[in-house]
Amino acid sequence: MKGISIKDIAKQAGVSPTTVSFVLNGKAKEKRISDQVSKKIQKIAGKLKYKPNQLARGLRTGKTKTIGLIVEDIANSFFATLAKVVEDEADKFGYKVLYGSTEDNTEKAKGLLEVLKYRQVDGYIITPTKNLDKEIEQLQSAGKPIVLVDRYFPQMPSHYVVVDNYKGAYDATAHLAAQGFQKIGIVTTTSDQVQMKDRLDGYADALKDAGITYNKTLVKKLPFDLDKDGSNEEIKKFLKTSKGLDAVFFATNYLGIRGIESIRNLEWQIGKQIGVVCFDDHDIFRLYTPAITCVAQPIQEIGQQLVNILMKELNHPSAALQQVVLPLNLILRPSSQHNG
């Protein structure tokens, strides 16, 4: 029932707890513990299957070997997959993960940060919400390593791993234009954070470069917390009232999923009546008929980079900012073929 403590080992080995601690923490050489004693302690620890009490160790050292993962929504396939990668990678370093979803709500995010803070996680991987920069800066200046993901604050120095949202959106839109679509709309979120802003900019610039005039009425913004049915209504209304609209770019995976549903409700033929491209891949996009062209994020790579950067910062904090922008992959499928 009770755990084996360092004292138990010390008693059995006939040495002091200090010596045991040194040996088990690999400081035997440094602290000049004799090989004899060292081996004896190792052996006893092995026999008793000693596992250090992480609470006690954490209390003393201030390190909990735990990282906090704050995502927008763990139920979203992108973040769920990311969580899995992060879990696996962190495990390689002996770290566990405490997670939380913000629902894109700043108050909820602040709450999560606070809980994680007084649970003393060693470092954070955060998908920040709007206005979370102050809290993040506070943590940073308290010496806590933080790596942002999916988005960041342009005016605030920080480590981050993001994707090239601008280019992704640009490529997606340019592709639609190249296919001959003329009136290309975008369904995005009301968020004015950098990742959405970049996507919108990419969309706008691609239009411009294709000689198509940017038309404000073809930009539909939906709030994150609008539910499925509400979104569907809004999207349907947008599609119906945008006369001549022949293609849409959905700026997130869940908007894409809702978009497909809306288009289906309207009984429009994707590919024939309306071209579709979506940001972020998803099983649905691959399997839908017709399959949906998308801009795929390298989730595996994102997760690995996140954890690697965090571990580096935990072990050898450096002044240099690690800012990674990963390329996206435009996957062509029938949904964006004109007259397909």
Added chain:
Amino acid sequence: MKGISIKDIAKQAGVSPTTVSFVLNGKAKEKRISDQVSKKIQKIAGKLKYKPNQLARGLRTGKTKTIGLIVEDIANSFFATLAKVVEDEADKFGYKVLYGSTEDNTEKAKGLLEVLKYRQVDGYIITPTKNLDKEIEQLQSAGKPIVLVDRYFPQMPSHYVVVDNYKGAYDATAHLAAQGFQKIGIVTTTSDQVQMKDRLDGYADALKDAGITYNKTLVKKLPFDLDKDGSNEEIKKFLKTSKGLDAVFFATNYLGIRGIESIRNLEWQIGKQIGVVCFDDHDIFRLYTPAITCVAQPIQEIGQQLVNILMKELNHPSAALQQVVLPLNLILRPSSQHNG
């Protein structure tokens, strides 16, 4: 940088740490601390924004206010959604969640249990793998509350929250039969754990009750760790070589997703050439053309029950076993309409 400790409050209030502890833990009355002192302490604690150090508290009390969540695969939408519900529910009680994925691998599961154990989580929610019963029993007899989910060990007493797999599979299969399908196959996993066994039994009994002979060659079992491409090959082979097969029941959501992909690769028309029903709902099933009939799990309810039972056991351990079997909901869609 440093946190506010109980000592800081004690100093400011001019009392001992003991008194502060009593007051902040709501034991003021019980320990007969005067209202005056009590209020003063509360006020100071509020002003300093005191947050107890969970490590220290955990070390002393043995309670970490953390629960371990072990799922099969956090990237799977069912488990991801469940994780979110569990997170939200646990939060209501002030608990945080440490999670891990087993990949249906017993060794990995054992590793997770061990890590969670020496991290001293207070309780567990576990999707057990095969042969994990011994480890679970050990934890139970060490007094750790455990609630199993999705599956359990029939010969081992434990708390659990599962769904009525037998009836779900029965209803799904019976529905196919009622629609006039004659040669109904099932694609399931090689797992012989109870949830899969029940699904297979439900399938078999429904066939029998419909006067259809159970045909062993119409049962295709795939190992969990077979990758997407491998599964697709196997499923295609199965579909092609089962002469006269006119409907399939996929026993898990990921098998269903792969099944749809396989059928699509074969260029068969779901609904027309082959009826399809799947266990577990998914965005894809709702949106696919034709939409896929499925047996939907009440994820919200599952998560709530899990956390509620766990909290009850954490606070007032009882001898009674909480064993919840939730009903499933057969959602009819075009994929299972004969000649549809």
Added chain:
DNA sequence: TTTTAATGTGATATGGATTACAATAATTTT
């Protein structure tokens, strides 16, 4: 031979909260 240095290990304080027990002051009882 004496001093200095190296070697190997232990005693103790620390981190922060909880709790068994002790202690003091205030009140009531006899």
Added chain:
DNA sequence: AAAATTATTGTAATCCATATCACATTAAAA
């Protein structure tokens, strides 16, 4: 007025690992 209660609060031990400093012993250097 002395004794017995009761009301309030404090002291110190505890959970366990770790870091600092100290100490004893032996070997090397002066």
